[in-house]
Amino acid sequence: MKVEVKHRKNKLGIIGWIGGGRFGAERYAYALHRLTGLGILAYFLLHIFVTGSRIGGQQSWQNAVANFETPIFKFGEFLVFLAFAYHALNGLRLIITELGFMLGKAQRPVFPYVTSVHRQRPLFIGVMIVAAIIIIFGGADFYFI
Amino acid sequence: MSETSAPEVQSSDLKVIKNVTFEILRYSPEKDEAPKAQKFQVPVIKGMTVLDGLLWIKENLDASLAYRSSCRMGVCGSCGMFINGLPRLACNNQIIHLDADTITIKPLPNYNIIRDLVPDLEGFFDKHESIQPYMIREQVEELNNPTGEFFQSPDELVDYIQFAYCIKCGLCLSACPTVATDDNFIGPQALAQAYRYNVDSRDEGAKEREEELYSSHGVWRCHFAGACSDVCPKGVDPAFAIQLLKQNMFMQKLHVHKHKSATHIIPWATEHVPNEKIPQAPERTVK
Numbered sequence: 481m482k483v484e485v486k487h488r489k490n491k492l493g494i495i496g497w498i499g500g501g502r503f504g505a506e507r508y509a510y511a512l513h514r515l516t517g518l519g520i521l522a523y524f525l526l527h528i529f530v531t532g533s534r535i536g537g538q539q540s541w542q543n544a545v546a547n548f549e550t551p552i553f554k555f556g557e558f559l560v561f562l563a564f565a566y567h568a569l570n571g572l573r574l575i576i577t578e579l580g581f582m583l584g585k586a587q588r589p590v591f592p593y594v595t596s597v598h599r600q601r602p603l604f605i606g607v608m609i610v611a612a613i614i615i616i617f618g619g620a621d622f623y624f625i
Numbered sequence: 626m627s628e629t630s631a632p633e634v635q636s637s638d639l640k641v642i643k644n645v646t647f648e649i650l651r652y653s654p655e656k657d658e659a660p661k662a663q664k665f666q667v668p669v670i671k672g673m674t675v676l677d678g679l680l681w682i683k684e685n686l687d688a689s690l691a692y693r694s695s696c697r698m699g700v701c702g703s704c705g706m707f708i709n710g711l712p713r714l715a716c717n718n719q720i721i722h723l724d725a726d727t728i729t730i731k732p733l734p735n736y737n738i739i740r741d742l743v744p745d746l747e748g749f750f751d752k753h754e755s756i757q758p759y760m761i762r763e764q765v766e767e768l769n770n771p772t773g774e775f776f777q778s779p780d781e782l783v784d785y786i787q788f789a790y791c792i793k794c795g796l797c798l799s800a801c802p803t804v805a806t807d808d809n810f811i812g813p814q815a816l817a818q819a820y821r822y823n824v825d826s827r828d829e830g831a832k833e834r835e836e837e838l839y840s841s842h843g844v845w846r847c848h849f850a851g852a853c854s855d856v857c858p859k860g861v862d863p864a865f866a867i868q869l870l871k872q873n874m875f876m877q878k879l880h881v882h883k884h885k886s887a888t889h890i891i892p893w894a895t896e897h898v899p900n901e902k903i904p905q906a907p908e909r910t911v912k
């Protein structure tokens with residue numbers, strides 16, 4: 481006889497993918513990759529909407545563009561650039577690993593275990609350094625040059 | 626013949642080193658609306674694992690505490706719990722090594738709670754089953770009534786052996802951020818098992834597993850957060866298997882993937898000369 485049991489739901493939901501907790505750096509990279517992806521998507525929608533205003537003629541285009549010439553939107557634009565730089569470079573790392581590079585070879589598991597996550601870490605660190613350099617130079621270009 | 630006697634237990638080994646607070650999330654489906662934490666003071670001796678602590682509580686403080694365990698040596702995969710912020714096996718972690726005065730124990734996240742620290746692993750096993758985790762071969766008759774053994778070289782064994790170490794503890798699904806929001810994601814454990822069989826030189830089932838693996842809830846949902854591999858207690862490295870499945874699919878599309886060398890059947894050894902130095906196995910208890 482099957483006994484009906486009242487189970488308690490314990491799915492982490494959105495907190496589960498955003499919060500990295502005590503897990504490794506790559507899990508934070510995952511959360512940031514998804515967040516920046518969503519941010520870029522939101523930007524594209526706004527972008528299409530704004531450039532679409534060109535259909536309404538010269539005046540409506542100028543009005544639309546004028547709305548975005550505030551410091552807040554300039555910072556927003558910088559955030560888009562930042563998201564793009566991170567997403568593109570981390571995406572490159574994901575493509576490299578998805579093609580099986582930098583992960584090492586299957587082996588007998590001997591404690592202490594060294595996993596593919598450890599083996600690809602130099603790539604991860606390298607990619608993050610390049611992203612940081614691009615973001616710093618981009619930021620300087622946005623605000624100071 | 627040299628005789629090995631069991632090492633003597635020193636009284637210093639049994640000395641209480643410190644008292645540790647176990648903060649355990651309790652939930653009883655009959656009584657509670659929501660889980661709530663309960664604290665217990667546990668005296669800790671050298672070598673004591675978190676599971677030993679739970680056993681001590683059950684024997685001395687509260688017999689109603691529910692958790693799963695069996696082998697108490699990291700082999701059966703029953704005692705997965707969320708211990709001090711990470712999914713771990715209770716029997717595989719010594720209290721002293723956790724280096725904390727309070728040990729917070731919750732049931733594994735991403736699974737429904739049956740009671741206290743007992744998660745419902747039914748969906749997890751269903752996912753495991755969905756990828757057909759067994760040898761598939763065209764010669765069905767040979768599989769059912771074998772006339773010999775399928776040959777496999779030691780190198781071919783190394784291709785999959787680490788993935789075969791999975792004890793189905795479910796820690797990896799608890800750690801996975803994709804599982805947290807996507808109920809239908811097959812998950813690191815089952816995907817690793819699919820790779821384990823696909824790459825086995827004796828298996829011919831890769832085509833049959835393809836639809837499940839490359840569906841919208843299959844390998845492409847993984848963005849290599851690596852948390853599954855970080856927490857796996859057996860070095861299975863499921864994230865590795867998932868990336869290799871992606872690589873295989875890509876190579877297949879380019880028609881450049883490595884073909885597995887076909888295995889052949891080697892007849893049973895007909896003559897068996899027992900080694901006298903090896904003692905006879907005891908009588909079977911299950912007939």
Ligand code: SF4
Nearest residue numbers: 791792794795797857
């Ligand atoms: S892959 Fe590792 S963590 Fe996941 S179920 Fe198997 S042994 Fe447990």
Ligand code: FES
Nearest residue numbers: 695697702704716
């Ligand atoms: S009791 Fe078997 S793995 Fe912990």
